[in-house]
Amino acid sequence: MYAYLDNAATTPVAPEVAEAMMDVYRSVHGNPSSTHGPGRKAKALVETSRRAIAQHVGCSPRAICFTSGGTEADNHAIQAAVRSLGVRRIITSAAEHSAVIKASEHMGSQASIEVVHVQHLSSGEVDLEHLEVLLAKDTTTTLVSLMHANNEVGVMIDLAVVGKMCRTYGAYFHSDTVQTMGHYPLNLSEIDIDFVTCSAHKFHGPKGIGFLYINPSLRIDGLIVGGGQERTMRGGTENVAGIVGLAKAMDMAFEHMEGHENHVRRLKASLAEGLKQRLPGLVFNAESDRQDRLYTVLNVKFPPHPNSGLAIFLFDLEGVAASGGSACSSGATLGSHVLRALGYHDPACASVRFSFSRYTGDEDIALALEAVEKIFAPHEVTLK
Ligand SMILES: Cc1ncc(COP(=O)(O)O)c(C=O)c1O
Structure with missing residues (x-):
């Protein structure tokens, strides 16, 4: 044992998720970008899944950009904030997932962006007073990237509170919700937030698929360019079975x-x-x-x-x-x-x-x- x-x-992947994916592998072989019947069938699956996912997290389907998982979504949010939104300072934490830490450092060195780490209290939580001091003292266009729940020790932030603080000081807000998505209710329509990261394999979905929620008020460039998929925000033929598996895992998690x-x-x-x-x-x-x-x-x-x-x-x-x-x-x-x-x-x-x-x-x-x-x-x- x-x-x-x-x-x-x-x-572990839920058996029902594996089954839903097998159905796709067995019977749907079209490319979602193709306009013929098999292509339209694949496209319909992608869009039905997108709508179901959006409904679970309280956002518009067009706010969901499928990615290869959490690492890509974190990278996309941080790079897009700098390249498309004019962010010049990133406030994050040394306790973030390495995808956020490294993507921020990368932007720091490539684009001369200032990267600042917020302090934590002795109990492990993010020190929100320090975050407010950082936001208040400098009006540089800023992205705050703080995870909803820490993957190692489980400390959490209140997304609504941090989102409101970011809005008050005019900062963009990204949260890596990889550990909480599918485990806690989430209603993005009630939170001031610009980017949210999801990875399916943390809630019994397949590996290699996730999404970045992008607030529909924002226009950002793709991290991966090529085809015009995901409204040009993520080039590459969609992982149709993975997307169906993600949606199924989410249905089961939320139900x-x-x-x-x-x-x-x-x-x-x-x-x-x-x-x-x-x-x-x-x-x-x-x-x-x-x-x-x-x-x-x-x-x-x-x-x-x-x-x-x-x-x-x-x-x-x-x-x-x-x-x-x-x-x-x-x-x-x-x-x-x-x-x-x-x-x-x-x-x-x-x-x-x-x-x-x-x-x-x-x-x-x-x-x-x-x-x-x-x-x-x-x-x-x-x-x-
Ligand atoms: C908090 C957090 N963010 C991001 C990731 C990376 O997600 P993925 O494995 O889908 O790239 C993980 C996975 O370990 C995680 O725990």
């Missing part, structure tokens, strides 16, 4: 959201409780066990132990998939840039992210707790 507790890295959330919250609480009972010295990084943190993620700092450096590897040997950093750096020895940025990094202690989905069960939690007992069993301390 294997316990998959790395759902913030990626989630049963409350039930999924209750299920996941119960399992997360059960793991947190089991961990505290077994190892009273452990702490939850950024208070990730709190109710107002991303409910799919629990980030644990284990007490100092000789096995700390090997923890992720040992969990794997015990049949538990967890993560020591974000997906791209899982298994790497560099550790987590988020924990470093937020001041939680401690070389003597293993920090492990456990993340859950609606397919996680009590047996997975039991296996993780058994593994913890073995890996962090009491050890002799030898005094020199």
